[in-house]
Amino acid sequence: MINYKDIQVVFGKGTPLEKQALNGVSLTIDEGSFVTVIGSNGAGKSTLLGVLAGDVIPSGGQVTIGDTDVTRKGTAARAGLVARVFQDPLAGSCGALSIEENLALAARRGESRGLTPALGVKRREHFRERIAELGLGLEDRMGDRMDLLSGGQRQAVSLVMATLAGSKVLLLDEHTAALDPGMAEFIMNLTQKFVSERKLTTLMVTHSMRQALDFGHRTIMLHAGEIVLDVSGDSRKTLQVEDLIAMFRRIRGQTLDDDALLIG
């Protein structure tokens, strides 16, 4: 379904701040599978998502979604294929527009936009039903501006927005990181529900080792732009958070040792 082939991403090429964000990453994700991505800051997690979403155009390699080569396609041009929820609750929706206007915007993702009224009776009814499913009471506030909602409510609406247009790929970029624990759990359960109901191929970046192991079918760990761990199936089931942390430490230690060698 999703295929990364030898992806190279370099930020600030030719400057003193040059950084190899992804170094020859190859990864194949099956249709309908749910992959969690972990790694320390700067490991390349968000870049991995960005390459798929179109925010980052790789300098080498090839990305395909289904049968479509999207390597050089802009964000808007491939929006019909991928839906995403951002870490910042303010980033994924338009604060100045109402809840239903945000939904109307998302419902036309990847399709042409004409002069049809964005909020016809039928669409409104449909949006209301989808929002009512959340059980947050937002269905009575459809005309409220989005920026009146709490961070958690906005993420919940963002999830609905991501599933309105029927894209088969869902990208989640630490989408619960800015929320309180209770709300984070609510959003994760909602995510799980949407993903399994709609059989979405999902890539979720997270800082939480717990989340990384509790959700999905497969976990990959990135370090310095490379995949250093890729577990699924039975070996993943027996994996504990402690094991992951130990692995994390070991990888970091290794780089320290390398540096020490260089200096020595």
Added chain:
Amino acid sequence: MSQIAFWGAVELGLVYAFIAVGVFLAFRVLDFPDLTVDGSFPLGAAVTAVLIISGINPWLAAAVAMAAGAAAGLVTALLNVRFRILNLLASILTMIGLFSINLRIMGRPNVALINAETMLSPFYGLGLRDFYVRPFFVGILVVVAVVLVWRFLESDAGLAMRATGANARMARAQGVETSSQIYLGMALSNALVALGGALFAQTNGFADVTSGVGTIVVGLAAVIIGETLLGARGILIALVGCVLGSILYRIAIQLALSSDVLGLRASDLNLVTAALVTVALVLPRLRRRGVA
């Protein structure tokens, strides 16, 4: 204030309502501070005046003026989107360039339209006095423009434009080509402003290359007065606010100039404008703090 002066102010306010709606599209919907309007207003006037004098139908002349305004907006958008020039600076470049272009179009700084056939000619002499005919005629056009812009902004396409101005990153993630939206919005905005210029020339009987100075301030004043009075309650209210703000602004200016007590002259107009806009900008802030 005499009745003629009052209806004259209303008429001018309605003509500038097109500018207010255009400025609303650029500043509020697209979040694009666009000074092109100082050039596209006299551009609309110049194109219309020259075409009417050469015998073209005045309605067609106004349509061509709109196309010219749209082209000016596209140039600003091109400088900003394609060449990455800061939006404000891009619009200043277009504005400065338009000054020369407007002089070229007219061939001289000022073109008179006295006794020429205008869009209003068929409506004079139908029994209504001239100083009623003009605001009535322009008012109908304003209503048509407001309804069209309102329907557009509440359509799928308009929603994409509003999202572009409010959160471009999110808009792109929803499949909106934000650069196309900037082209479209700037063209639409400046087409409206040029239509305002065309109507100004036809109602006042002349086109002048310097008539564009301060257009942006007047447009912005109308938008802000409208927002101050009606608040942010949806697109239609905001558009009505633009029209209302534009008319009230003209009446306020007329009052200030015609009251002998203040001792103001016509040449004080720009200072009065600056003062009015400042008040309109400061007032909402004071009100929020509970001072006023």
